[in-house]
Amino acid sequence: MGDQDENPACATGKIRLYVETPLQAGAEVALTREQSHYLLNVMRVKEGGAVLLFNGRNGEWRAEIVKTGKKVCVLSLRTQTREQDYVPDLELWFAPVKRAATDAIVQKATELGAAAIRPVLTRRTIATKVREDRLRATVIEAAEQCGRLTVPDVLAPLDLAEALSRLGERKLLFCDEGGNAPPARAALTGESRGAWAVLIGPEGGFEPAERAMLQAQDRVVAVSLGPRIMRADTAAIAALSLWQSQLGDW
Amino acid sequence: MGDQDENPACATGKIRLYVETPLQAGAEVALTREQSHYLLNVMRVKEGGAVLLFNGRNGEWRAEIVKTGKKVCVLSLRTQTREQDYVPDLELWFAPVKRAATDAIVQKATELGAAAIRPVLTRRTIATKVREDRLRATVIEAAEQCGRLTVPDVLAPLDLAEALSRLGERKLLFCDEGGNAPPARAALTGESRGAWAVLIGPEGGFEPAERAMLQAQDRVVAVSLGPRIMRADTAAIAALSLWQSQLGDW
Numbered sequence: 001m002g003d004q005d006e007n008p009a010c011a012t013g014k015i016r017l018y019v020e021t022p023l024q025a026g027a028e029v030a031l032t033r034e035q036s037h038y039l040l041n042v043m044r045v046k047e048g049g050a051v052l053l054f055n056g057r058n059g060e061w062r063a064e065i066v067k068t069g070k071k072v073c074v075l076s077l078r079t080q081t082r083e084q085d086y087v088p089d090l091e092l093w094f095a096p097v098k099r100a101a102t103d104a105i106v107q108k109a110t111e112l113g114a115a116a117i118r119p120v121l122t123r124r125t126i127a128t129k130v131r132e133d134r135l136r137a138t139v140i141e142a143a144e145q146c147g148r149l150t151v152p153d154v155l156a157p158l159d160l161a162e163a164l165s166r167l168g169e170r171k172l173l174f175c176d177e178g179g180n181a182p183p184a185r186a187a188l189t190g191e192s193r194g195a196w197a198v199l200i201g202p203e204g205g206f207e208p209a210e211r212a213m214l215q216a217q218d219r220v221v222a223v224s225l226g227p228r229i230m231r232a233d234t235a236a237i238a239a240l241s242l243w244q245s246q247l248g249d250w
Numbered sequence: 251m252g253d254q255d256e257n258p259a260c261a262t263g264k265i266r267l268y269v270e271t272p273l274q275a276g277a278e279v280a281l282t283r284e285q286s287h288y289l290l291n292v293m294r295v296k297e298g299g300a301v302l303l304f305n306g307r308n309g310e311w312r313a314e315i316v317k318t319g320k321k322v323c324v325l326s327l328r329t330q331t332r333e334q335d336y337v338p339d340l341e342l343w344f345a346p347v348k349r350a351a352t353d354a355i356v357q358k359a360t361e362l363g364a365a366a367i368r369p370v371l372t373r374r375t376i377a378t379k380v381r382e383d384r385l386r387a388t389v390i391e392a393a394e395q396c397g398r399l400t401v402p403d404v405l406a407p408l409d410l411a412e413a414l415s416r417l418g419e420r421k422l423l424f425c426d427e428g429g430n431a432p433p434a435r436a437a438l439t440g441e442s443r444g445a446w447a448v449l450i451g452p453e454g455g456f457e458p459a460e461r462a463m464l465q466a467q468d469r470v471v472a473v474s475l476g477p478r479i480m481r482a483d484t485a486a487i488a489a490l491s492l493w494q495s496q497l498g499d500w
Contacts, residue, residue: 108487228397
Protein backbone atom coordinates (compact mmCIF):
# COMPACT_ATOMS: atom_id res chain seq x y z
CA MET A 1 0.00 0.00 0.00
CA GLY A 2 1.11 3.63 -0.29
CA ASP A 3 0.33 6.99 -1.77
CA GLN A 4 -1.47 6.66 -5.06
CA ASP A 5 0.92 8.85 -7.01
CA GLU A 6 3.99 7.30 -5.43
CA ASN A 7 2.92 3.79 -6.36
CA PRO A 8 4.51 2.51 -9.57
CA ALA A 9 1.81 -0.17 -9.71
CA CYS A 10 -0.84 2.47 -10.34
CA ALA A 11 0.67 3.43 -13.64
CA THR A 12 0.21 -0.10 -14.90
CA GLY A 13 -3.26 -0.41 -13.39
CA LYS A 14 -2.24 -3.30 -11.17
CA ILE A 15 -2.92 -3.09 -7.48
CA ARG A 16 -1.14 -5.84 -5.56
CA LEU A 17 -1.78 -6.75 -1.94
CA TYR A 18 0.07 -9.09 0.40
CA VAL A 19 -2.15 -11.35 2.50
CA GLU A 20 -1.33 -14.16 4.92
CA THR A 21 -4.18 -16.54 4.08
CA PRO A 22 -3.73 -19.52 1.72
CA LEU A 23 -4.54 -18.73 -1.91
CA GLN A 24 -6.34 -21.28 -4.08
CA ALA A 25 -9.07 -21.30 -6.72
CA GLY A 26 -12.46 -20.30 -5.32
CA ALA A 27 -11.12 -19.19 -1.92
CA GLU A 28 -12.46 -16.02 -0.35
CA VAL A 29 -10.12 -13.63 1.40
CA ALA A 30 -11.16 -10.92 3.83
CA LEU A 31 -8.76 -7.99 3.78
CA THR A 32 -7.65 -6.26 6.95
CA ARG A 33 -9.32 -3.02 7.93
CA GLU A 34 -6.34 -0.99 6.67
CA GLN A 35 -6.21 -2.83 3.35
CA SER A 36 -9.97 -2.42 2.88
CA HIS A 37 -9.69 1.31 3.52
CA TYR A 38 -6.78 1.59 1.07
CA LEU A 39 -8.51 -0.34 -1.67
CA LEU A 40 -12.00 1.15 -1.36
CA ASN A 41 -11.32 4.71 -0.22
CA VAL A 42 -7.81 5.56 -1.39
CA MET A 43 -7.67 3.64 -4.66
CA ARG A 44 -11.50 3.81 -5.09
CA VAL A 45 -11.90 0.30 -6.43
CA LYS A 46 -15.57 -0.77 -6.52
CA GLU A 47 -17.33 -4.11 -6.04
CA GLY A 48 -16.49 -6.22 -9.09
CA GLY A 49 -13.07 -4.59 -9.38
CA ALA A 50 -9.96 -6.76 -9.53
CA VAL A 51 -6.70 -6.78 -7.62
CA LEU A 52 -3.72 -9.12 -7.43
CA LEU A 53 -2.95 -11.03 -4.22
CA PHE A 54 0.17 -12.88 -3.08
CA ASN A 55 1.13 -14.54 0.18
CA GLY A 56 4.73 -15.62 -0.37
CA ARG A 57 3.77 -19.28 -0.92
CA ASN A 58 1.02 -19.72 -3.51
CA GLY A 59 2.08 -17.44 -6.36
CA GLU A 60 -0.02 -14.47 -7.46
CA TRP A 61 -3.79 -14.54 -7.97
CA ARG A 62 -6.32 -12.30 -9.62
CA ALA A 63 -9.15 -11.67 -7.18
CA GLU A 64 -12.44 -9.85 -7.52
CA ILE A 65 -14.15 -7.75 -4.88
CA VAL A 66 -17.37 -9.55 -3.98
CA LYS A 67 -18.41 -7.84 -0.76
CA THR A 68 -17.76 -4.39 0.64
CA GLY A 69 -18.79 -2.72 3.85
CA LYS A 70 -17.69 0.17 5.97
CA LYS A 71 -14.44 -1.45 7.04
CA VAL A 72 -14.75 -4.71 5.20
CA CYS A 73 -13.66 -5.94 1.82
CA VAL A 74 -13.95 -9.58 0.75
CA LEU A 75 -12.28 -10.89 -2.39
CA SER A 76 -12.95 -14.06 -4.33
CA LEU A 77 -9.98 -15.69 -6.03
CA ARG A 78 -10.34 -16.17 -9.78
CA THR A 79 -7.20 -17.30 -11.59
CA GLN A 80 -3.55 -17.73 -10.74
CA THR A 81 -1.58 -15.10 -12.68
CA ARG A 82 1.92 -16.25 -11.68
CA GLU A 83 3.41 -19.32 -10.07
CA GLN A 84 5.53 -18.97 -6.95
CA ASP A 85 9.10 -18.19 -8.01
CA TYR A 86 12.59 -18.84 -6.77
CA VAL A 87 14.21 -16.23 -4.54
CA PRO A 88 18.00 -16.17 -4.15
CA ASP A 89 19.07 -16.64 -0.51
CA LEU A 90 20.48 -13.15 -0.08
CA GLU A 91 20.28 -11.30 3.24
CA LEU A 92 21.04 -7.63 3.79
CA TRP A 93 22.80 -6.86 7.06
CA PHE A 94 22.82 -3.14 7.70
CA ALA A 95 23.71 -0.81 10.54
CA PRO A 96 20.56 1.22 11.27
CA VAL A 97 20.88 4.88 10.36
CA LYS A 98 18.37 7.72 10.63
CA ARG A 99 14.74 6.91 10.00
CA ALA A 100 14.51 8.17 6.41
CA ALA A 101 17.72 6.42 5.34
CA THR A 102 16.72 3.20 7.12
CA ASP A 103 13.34 3.30 5.36
CA ALA A 104 15.14 3.81 2.03
CA ILE A 105 17.54 0.92 2.66
CA VAL A 106 14.75 -1.48 3.56
CA GLN A 107 12.50 -0.38 0.68
CA LYS A 108 15.28 -0.65 -1.89
CA ALA A 109 16.56 -3.99 -0.56
CA THR A 110 13.06 -5.33 -1.14
CA GLU A 111 13.01 -4.02 -4.72
CA LEU A 112 16.46 -5.55 -5.24
CA GLY A 113 15.26 -8.98 -4.17
CA ALA A 114 16.76 -9.47 -0.70
CA ALA A 115 15.22 -12.54 0.97
CA ALA A 116 15.80 -11.19 4.49
CA ILE A 117 16.91 -8.01 6.21
CA ARG A 118 18.81 -7.91 9.49
CA PRO A 119 19.73 -4.79 11.48
CA VAL A 120 23.29 -5.24 12.75
CA LEU A 121 24.56 -3.05 15.58
CA THR A 122 28.15 -1.86 15.28
CA ARG A 123 30.20 0.42 17.50
CA ARG A 124 29.51 3.49 15.38
CA THR A 125 25.85 2.68 14.77
CA ILE A 126 23.90 5.86 15.51
CA ALA A 127 20.35 4.54 15.71
CA THR A 128 20.32 1.54 18.03
CA LYS A 129 16.55 1.51 18.44
CA VAL A 130 15.02 -0.42 15.59
CA ARG A 131 11.27 -0.56 15.15
CA GLU A 132 10.77 -3.98 13.64
CA ASP A 133 7.06 -3.32 13.04
CA ARG A 134 8.00 -0.30 10.94
CA LEU A 135 10.55 -2.31 8.93
CA ARG A 136 7.93 -5.00 8.43
CA ALA A 137 5.37 -2.49 7.10
CA THR A 138 7.99 -1.03 4.77
CA VAL A 139 9.00 -4.38 3.24
CA ILE A 140 5.36 -5.36 2.71
CA GLU A 141 4.56 -2.09 0.93
CA ALA A 142 7.69 -2.33 -1.21
CA ALA A 143 6.98 -5.98 -2.09
CA GLU A 144 3.44 -5.09 -3.17
CA GLN A 145 4.73 -2.34 -5.43
CA CYS A 146 7.74 -4.02 -7.01
CA GLY A 147 5.95 -7.16 -8.14
CA ARG A 148 7.64 -9.61 -5.78
CA LEU A 149 5.85 -12.80 -4.76
CA THR A 150 7.54 -12.86 -1.35
CA VAL A 151 8.07 -10.41 1.46
CA PRO A 152 11.60 -10.25 2.91
CA ASP A 153 11.91 -11.60 6.44
CA VAL A 154 12.72 -8.92 8.98
CA LEU A 155 15.25 -10.57 11.29
CA ALA A 156 15.92 -9.52 14.87
CA PRO A 157 18.74 -7.00 15.39
CA LEU A 158 22.06 -8.53 16.50
CA ASP A 159 25.41 -7.16 17.54
CA LEU A 160 27.97 -7.60 14.79
CA ALA A 161 29.95 -10.26 16.71
CA GLU A 162 26.78 -12.23 17.46
CA ALA A 163 25.63 -12.01 13.85
CA LEU A 164 29.03 -13.26 12.66
CA SER A 165 28.96 -16.16 15.12
CA ARG A 166 25.70 -17.30 13.54
CA LEU A 167 26.96 -17.01 9.96
CA GLY A 168 27.19 -20.81 9.54
CA GLU A 169 27.63 -21.77 5.89
CA ARG A 170 26.51 -18.35 4.67
CA LYS A 171 29.09 -16.18 2.94
CA LEU A 172 29.31 -12.48 3.73
CA LEU A 173 30.04 -9.73 1.21
CA PHE A 174 31.74 -7.09 3.38
CA CYS A 175 31.77 -3.63 1.80
CA ASP A 176 35.07 -2.38 3.18
CA GLU A 177 35.50 1.34 2.58
CA GLY A 178 38.69 1.86 4.44
CA GLY A 179 40.88 -0.90 3.16
CA ASN A 180 42.55 -2.20 0.07
CA ALA A 181 39.89 -4.75 -0.74
CA PRO A 182 39.60 -5.87 -4.37
CA PRO A 183 36.79 -4.51 -6.57
CA ALA A 184 33.49 -6.28 -5.97
CA ARG A 185 33.35 -7.61 -9.51
CA ALA A 186 36.74 -9.31 -9.27
CA ALA A 187 36.08 -10.61 -5.76
CA LEU A 188 32.77 -12.20 -6.77
CA THR A 189 34.09 -13.81 -9.94
CA GLY A 190 34.43 -17.51 -9.26
CA GLU A 191 32.19 -17.40 -6.18
CA SER A 192 29.20 -19.70 -6.27
CA ARG A 193 25.54 -19.01 -5.56
CA GLY A 194 24.06 -20.29 -2.36
CA ALA A 195 23.47 -18.48 0.91
CA TRP A 196 24.96 -14.98 1.08
CA ALA A 197 24.63 -11.80 3.08
CA VAL A 198 25.72 -8.27 2.18
CA LEU A 199 27.06 -6.20 5.10
CA ILE A 200 26.80 -2.40 5.03
CA GLY A 201 28.37 -0.39 7.84
CA PRO A 202 27.20 2.81 9.52
CA GLU A 203 27.94 6.28 8.07
CA GLY A 204 31.16 6.51 10.06
CA GLY A 205 32.38 3.10 8.88
CA PHE A 206 33.58 0.18 10.96
CA GLU A 207 36.09 0.53 13.79
CA PRO A 208 39.51 -1.07 13.23
CA ALA A 209 38.71 -3.90 15.67
CA GLU A 210 35.51 -4.65 13.79
CA ARG A 211 37.30 -4.69 10.45
CA ALA A 212 39.92 -7.06 11.90
CA MET A 213 37.18 -9.34 13.23
CA LEU A 214 35.52 -9.39 9.81
CA GLN A 215 38.74 -10.01 7.93
CA ALA A 216 39.61 -12.92 10.21
CA GLN A 217 36.52 -14.86 9.11
CA ASP A 218 36.92 -17.50 6.43
CA ARG A 219 33.54 -16.88 4.91
CA VAL A 220 33.87 -13.11 4.64
CA VAL A 221 34.61 -11.67 1.18
CA ALA A 222 35.85 -8.07 1.55
CA VAL A 223 35.21 -5.85 -1.45
CA SER A 224 35.68 -2.26 -2.49
CA LEU A 225 32.90 -0.18 -4.04
CA GLY A 226 35.16 2.33 -5.73
CA PRO A 227 37.11 5.42 -4.72
CA ARG A 228 34.27 7.59 -3.38
CA ILE A 229 32.65 7.59 0.07
CA MET A 230 29.04 6.50 -0.27
CA ARG A 231 26.16 7.01 2.10
CA ALA A 232 24.87 3.81 3.67
CA ASP A 233 21.76 3.62 1.49
CA THR A 234 23.75 4.16 -1.72
CA ALA A 235 26.26 1.48 -0.71
CA ALA A 236 23.49 -0.98 0.14
CA ILE A 237 21.82 -0.57 -3.26
CA ALA A 238 25.15 -0.73 -5.11
CA ALA A 239 26.29 -3.92 -3.34
CA LEU A 240 22.95 -5.71 -3.69
CA SER A 241 22.86 -4.79 -7.39
CA LEU A 242 26.35 -6.14 -8.04
CA TRP A 243 25.53 -9.37 -6.18
CA GLN A 244 22.26 -9.86 -8.08
CA SER A 245 24.02 -9.14 -11.36
CA GLN A 246 26.78 -11.68 -10.74
CA LEU A 247 25.24 -14.37 -8.52
CA GLY A 248 21.52 -13.62 -8.32
CA ASP A 249 18.45 -13.52 -10.55
CA TRP A 250 19.26 -10.54 -12.82
CA MET B 251 27.81 21.58 3.05
CA GLY B 252 24.97 19.96 5.00
CA ASP B 253 23.67 18.96 8.40
CA GLN B 254 26.46 18.09 10.72
CA ASP B 255 25.11 14.69 11.68
CA GLU B 256 24.16 13.80 8.10
CA ASN B 257 27.63 14.51 6.81
CA PRO B 258 29.80 11.40 6.49
CA ALA B 259 32.84 13.67 6.34
CA CYS B 260 32.29 14.73 9.94
CA ALA B 261 32.90 11.24 11.20
CA THR B 262 36.36 11.31 9.69
CA GLY B 263 37.03 14.88 10.82
CA LYS B 264 37.48 16.12 7.27
CA ILE B 265 35.46 19.08 6.09
CA ARG B 266 35.65 19.53 2.33
CA LEU B 267 34.46 22.56 0.41
CA TYR B 268 34.10 23.19 -3.30
CA VAL B 269 35.36 26.57 -4.51
CA GLU B 270 35.69 28.07 -7.97
CA THR B 271 38.96 29.93 -7.52
CA PRO B 272 42.32 28.51 -8.71
CA LEU B 273 44.15 26.51 -6.05
CA GLN B 274 47.94 26.76 -5.70
CA ALA B 275 50.50 26.96 -2.92
CA GLY B 276 50.26 30.17 -0.95
CA ALA B 277 47.00 31.32 -2.53
CA GLU B 278 44.30 32.85 -0.34
CA VAL B 279 40.67 31.94 -0.89
CA ALA B 280 37.70 33.90 0.42
CA LEU B 281 34.71 31.66 1.02
CA THR B 282 31.18 32.70 0.08
CA ARG B 283 28.93 34.05 2.78
CA GLU B 284 27.05 30.73 2.99
CA GLN B 285 30.25 28.69 3.21
CA SER B 286 31.66 31.04 5.87
CA HIS B 287 28.48 30.65 7.94
CA TYR B 288 28.58 26.87 7.54
CA LEU B 289 32.24 26.58 8.51
CA LEU B 290 32.30 29.05 11.40
CA ASN B 291 28.82 28.78 12.87
CA VAL B 292 27.54 25.32 11.94
CA MET B 293 30.79 23.34 12.07
CA ARG B 294 32.34 25.76 14.59
CA VAL B 295 35.80 25.71 13.09
CA LYS B 296 38.04 28.46 14.56
CA GLU B 297 40.83 30.59 13.12
CA GLY B 298 43.80 28.29 12.58
CA GLY B 299 41.51 25.34 11.83
CA ALA B 300 41.99 23.36 8.64
CA VAL B 301 39.64 22.28 5.86
CA LEU B 302 40.08 20.65 2.46
CA LEU B 303 39.32 22.58 -0.74
CA PHE B 304 38.81 21.39 -4.32
CA ASN B 305 37.74 23.18 -7.50
CA GLY B 306 37.48 20.39 -10.07
CA ARG B 307 40.80 21.29 -11.71
CA ASN B 308 43.68 21.60 -9.22
CA GLY B 309 43.27 18.54 -6.99
CA GLU B 310 42.56 18.82 -3.26
CA TRP B 311 44.33 21.21 -0.90
CA ARG B 312 44.64 21.57 2.85
CA ALA B 313 43.84 25.14 3.78
CA GLU B 314 43.98 27.00 7.08
CA ILE B 315 41.58 29.67 8.29
CA VAL B 316 43.60 32.89 8.51
CA LYS B 317 40.89 35.52 8.83
CA THR B 318 37.34 35.45 10.11
CA GLY B 319 34.67 38.09 10.35
CA LYS B 320 30.92 38.26 10.70
CA LYS B 321 30.24 36.92 7.22
CA VAL B 322 33.77 36.40 6.05
CA CYS B 323 36.20 33.53 6.14
CA VAL B 324 39.57 33.62 4.36
CA LEU B 325 41.69 30.51 3.95
CA SER B 326 45.35 30.18 3.09
CA LEU B 327 46.39 27.16 1.04
CA ARG B 328 49.06 24.97 2.65
CA THR B 329 49.72 21.67 0.87
CA GLN B 330 48.15 19.69 -1.91
CA THR B 331 46.63 16.54 -0.40
CA ARG B 332 45.56 14.88 -3.68
CA GLU B 333 46.26 15.39 -7.35
CA GLN B 334 43.40 15.89 -9.77
CA ASP B 335 42.11 12.48 -10.83
CA TYR B 336 40.52 10.88 -13.86
CA VAL B 337 36.72 10.81 -14.07
CA PRO B 338 35.03 8.32 -16.41
CA ASP B 339 32.85 10.09 -19.01
CA LEU B 340 29.54 8.80 -17.67
CA GLU B 341 26.36 10.89 -17.82
CA LEU B 342 23.11 10.12 -16.04
CA TRP B 343 19.99 10.92 -18.05
CA PHE B 344 16.94 10.73 -15.84
CA ALA B 345 13.27 11.63 -16.08
CA PRO B 346 12.59 14.06 -13.23
CA VAL B 347 10.35 12.61 -10.53
CA LYS B 348 9.10 14.14 -7.29
CA ARG B 349 11.43 16.47 -5.45
CA ALA B 350 12.68 14.02 -2.81
CA ALA B 351 13.33 11.27 -5.36
CA THR B 352 15.02 13.70 -7.75
CA ASP B 353 17.26 14.93 -4.92
CA ALA B 354 18.12 11.32 -4.10
CA ILE B 355 18.93 10.47 -7.73
CA VAL B 356 21.20 13.48 -8.13
CA GLN B 357 22.94 12.98 -4.78
CA LYS B 358 23.56 9.30 -5.41
CA ALA B 359 24.70 9.82 -9.00
CA THR B 360 27.35 12.16 -7.61
CA GLU B 361 28.49 9.58 -5.06
CA LEU B 362 28.58 6.99 -7.86
CA GLY B 363 30.90 9.12 -9.96
CA ALA B 364 28.67 10.46 -12.74
CA ALA B 365 30.49 13.20 -14.69
CA ALA B 366 27.27 14.94 -15.71
CA ILE B 367 23.55 14.78 -15.02
CA ARG B 368 20.84 15.61 -17.54
CA PRO B 369 17.10 15.79 -16.90
CA VAL B 370 15.32 14.14 -19.83
CA LEU B 371 11.63 14.77 -20.40
CA THR B 372 9.58 11.79 -21.54
CA ARG B 373 5.86 11.46 -22.21
CA ARG B 374 5.16 10.02 -18.77
CA THR B 375 7.49 12.37 -16.91
CA ILE B 376 5.52 13.76 -13.97
CA ALA B 377 7.71 16.69 -12.92
CA THR B 378 8.56 18.75 -15.97
CA LYS B 379 9.77 21.75 -13.99
CA VAL B 380 13.38 21.24 -13.09
CA ARG B 381 15.15 23.67 -10.81
CA GLU B 382 18.69 23.54 -12.12
CA ASP B 383 19.97 25.71 -9.25
CA ARG B 384 18.65 23.14 -6.81
CA LEU B 385 20.29 20.28 -8.72
CA ARG B 386 23.53 22.24 -8.77
CA ALA B 387 23.44 22.80 -4.98
CA THR B 388 22.75 19.10 -4.46
CA VAL B 389 25.66 17.89 -6.61
CA ILE B 390 28.07 20.30 -4.90
CA GLU B 391 27.03 19.16 -1.43
CA ALA B 392 27.26 15.49 -2.44
CA ALA B 393 30.67 16.02 -4.09
CA GLU B 394 31.99 17.71 -0.93
CA GLN B 395 30.83 14.81 1.20
CA CYS B 396 31.81 11.85 -0.95
CA GLY B 397 35.43 12.88 -1.50
CA ARG B 398 35.19 13.65 -5.22
CA LEU B 399 37.57 16.14 -6.81
CA THR B 400 34.99 17.24 -9.40
CA VAL B 401 31.38 18.34 -9.33
CA PRO B 402 29.10 16.75 -11.92
CA ASP B 403 27.92 19.13 -14.64
CA VAL B 404 24.20 19.81 -14.46
CA LEU B 405 23.08 19.83 -18.09
CA ALA B 406 19.99 21.59 -19.42
CA PRO B 407 16.80 19.50 -19.58
CA LEU B 408 15.99 18.09 -23.04
CA ASP B 409 13.12 16.14 -24.55
CA LEU B 410 14.07 12.52 -25.09
CA ALA B 411 14.11 12.83 -28.90
CA GLU B 412 16.29 15.93 -28.74
CA ALA B 413 18.69 14.29 -26.28
CA LEU B 414 18.98 11.24 -28.55
CA SER B 415 19.67 13.42 -31.58
CA ARG B 416 22.65 14.88 -29.73
CA LEU B 417 24.04 11.51 -28.64
CA GLY B 418 26.94 11.69 -31.13
CA GLU B 419 29.57 9.07 -30.36
CA ARG B 420 28.24 8.51 -26.85
CA LYS B 421 26.70 5.12 -26.09
CA LEU B 422 23.50 4.90 -24.08
CA LEU B 423 22.68 2.23 -21.51
CA PHE B 424 18.88 2.04 -21.70
CA CYS B 425 17.29 0.38 -18.67
CA ASP B 426 14.33 -1.27 -20.36
CA GLU B 427 11.83 -2.58 -17.85
CA GLY B 428 9.17 -3.72 -20.20
CA GLY B 429 11.08 -5.71 -22.73
CA ASN B 430 13.17 -8.80 -23.16
CA ALA B 431 16.48 -7.00 -22.96
CA PRO B 432 19.51 -9.07 -21.90
CA PRO B 433 20.86 -8.74 -18.34
CA ALA B 434 23.04 -5.66 -17.89
CA ARG B 435 26.12 -7.73 -17.09
CA ALA B 436 25.91 -9.74 -20.31
CA ALA B 437 25.05 -6.69 -22.41
CA LEU B 438 28.05 -4.72 -21.09
CA THR B 439 30.54 -7.55 -21.51
CA GLY B 440 32.68 -6.74 -24.51
CA GLU B 441 31.68 -3.07 -24.54
CA SER B 442 34.53 -0.60 -24.32
CA ARG B 443 35.00 2.40 -22.06
CA GLY B 444 34.63 5.85 -23.54
CA ALA B 445 31.66 8.18 -23.46
CA TRP B 446 28.47 6.66 -22.04
CA ALA B 447 25.15 7.74 -20.61
CA VAL B 448 22.71 5.76 -18.46
CA LEU B 449 19.02 6.44 -19.16
CA ILE B 450 16.42 5.94 -16.42
CA GLY B 451 12.74 6.37 -17.27
CA PRO B 452 9.91 7.83 -15.20
CA GLU B 453 7.95 5.79 -12.63
CA GLY B 454 5.42 4.76 -15.27
CA GLY B 455 8.10 3.64 -17.72
CA PHE B 456 8.54 4.64 -21.33
CA GLU B 457 5.69 4.68 -23.85
CA PRO B 458 5.86 2.09 -26.67
CA ALA B 459 6.79 4.78 -29.22
CA GLU B 460 9.64 5.94 -27.02
CA ARG B 461 10.92 2.40 -26.55
CA ALA B 462 10.80 1.86 -30.31
CA MET B 463 12.73 5.11 -30.87
CA LEU B 464 15.38 4.02 -28.38
CA GLN B 465 15.68 0.53 -29.79
CA ALA B 466 16.12 1.92 -33.32
CA GLN B 467 19.33 3.72 -32.32
CA ASP B 468 22.64 2.04 -33.11
CA ARG B 469 24.37 3.36 -30.02
CA VAL B 470 21.68 2.34 -27.56
CA VAL B 471 22.36 -0.76 -25.44
CA ALA B 472 19.09 -1.99 -23.90
CA VAL B 473 19.48 -3.92 -20.66
CA SER B 474 17.30 -5.56 -18.03
CA LEU B 475 17.77 -4.93 -14.32
CA GLY B 476 16.09 -8.10 -13.15
CA PRO B 477 12.53 -9.33 -12.67
CA ARG B 478 11.25 -6.72 -10.20
CA ILE B 479 9.88 -3.23 -10.82
CA MET B 480 12.23 -0.68 -9.30
CA ARG B 481 11.58 2.90 -8.39
CA ALA B 482 13.47 5.41 -10.51
CA ASP B 483 16.05 6.20 -7.82
CA THR B 484 16.76 2.53 -7.15
CA ALA B 485 17.16 1.82 -10.87
CA ALA B 486 19.50 4.80 -11.31
CA ILE B 487 21.80 3.63 -8.51
CA ALA B 488 21.73 0.03 -9.72
CA ALA B 489 22.56 0.91 -13.32
CA LEU B 490 25.33 3.38 -12.44
CA SER B 491 26.85 0.79 -10.07
CA LEU B 492 26.86 -1.93 -12.72
CA TRP B 493 28.42 0.43 -15.26
CA GLN B 494 31.13 1.58 -12.83
CA SER B 495 31.82 -2.01 -11.88
CA GLN B 496 32.27 -3.17 -15.48
CA LEU B 497 33.49 -0.12 -17.40
CA GLY B 498 34.25 2.57 -14.83
CA ASP B 499 36.66 3.24 -11.98
CA TRP B 500 35.51 0.67 -9.38
